[in-house]
Amino acid sequence: KQEVTQIPAALSVPEGENLVLNCSFTDSAIYNLQWFRQDPGKGLTSLLLIQSSQREQTSGRLNASLDKSSGRSTLYIAASQPGDSATYLCAVSYNFNKFYFGSGTKLNVKP
Amino acid sequence: GAVVSQHPSWVICKSGTSVKIECRSLDFQATTMFWYRQFPKQSLMLMATSNEGSKATYEQGVEKDKFLINHASLTLSTLTVTSAHPEDSSFYICSARPGTDYEQYFGPGTRLTVT
Numbered sequence: 001k002q003e004v005t006q007i008p009a010a011l012s013v014p015e016g017e018n019l020v021l022n023c024s025f026t027d028s029a030i031y032n033l034q035w036f037r038q039d040p041g042k043g044l045t046s047l048l049l050i051q052s053s054q055r056e057q058t059s060g061r062l063n064a065s066l067d068k069s070s071g072r073s074t075l076y077i078a079a080s081q082p083g084d085s086a087t088y089l090c091a092v093s094y095n096f097n098k099f100y101f102g103s104g105t106k107l108n109v110k111p
Numbered sequence: 112g113a114v115v116s117q118h119p120s121w122v123i124c125k126s127g128t129s130v131k132i133e134c135r136s137l138d139f140q141a142t143t144m145f146w147y148r149q150f151p152k153q154s155l156m157l158m159a160t161s162n163e164g165s166k167a168t169y170e171q172g173v174e175k176d177k178f179l180i181n182h183a184s185l186t187l188s189t190l191t192v193t194s195a196h197p198e199d200s201s202f203y204i205c206s207a208r209p210g211t212d213y214e215q216y217f218g219p220g221t222r223l224t225v226t
């Protein structure tokens with residue numbers, strides 16, 4: 001059974017701090033992994049997509065890494081801002097169609 | 112680019128009635144669309160996958176006669192919740208994937224409340 005776990009469930013940091021969100025998955029034979037942001041009551045915004053052959057992807061202040069052998073991915077956010085406050089979801093795909101989502105990390109960046 | 116819309120954004124219906132939710136890809140053709148459900152403080156759970164012109168594939172535990180999915184065109188999929196009950200109250204999110212891309216693009220979601 002494929003399971004995706006995100007730690008921590010919630011995180012509160014002061015503005016300007018660098019932070020790391022963690023995602024682990026039980027089956028390492030993934031097709032790709034995607035990080036999303038969800039604001040309260042809203043849909044999902046895609047942040048980064050990592051194919052199984054890649055080890056990391058970067059977009060602005062965000063960097064996502066993938067270690068398939070250990071079943072882990074991290075999302076690094078540099079110089080956090082209050083506008084980064086949201087829930088961050090990790091989703092793993094195994095067969096091109098189905099994504100398994102983690103339960104998310106709720107981030108609060110304090111001004 | 113890659114915008115997915117949903118309509119309505121929120122709906123309240125009475126128990127026993129049916130409600131239809133639309134998912135549209137606005138600037139690309141989506142050969143595959145997905146429907147997810149999200150309960151409060153929980154993550155997204157895939158309900159079904161639909162390919163244009165084909166019957167939807169439902170996940171285990173999802174009643175296909177209760178959640179009717181139609182993917183009649185490359186830009187539109189609909190989810191109809193039939194004979195809705197209060198336990199169907201949830202946040203329903205669709206996503207769409209262009210045929211030549213691996214990334215899913217998500218809609219803004221529809222909040223369904225059944226009274």
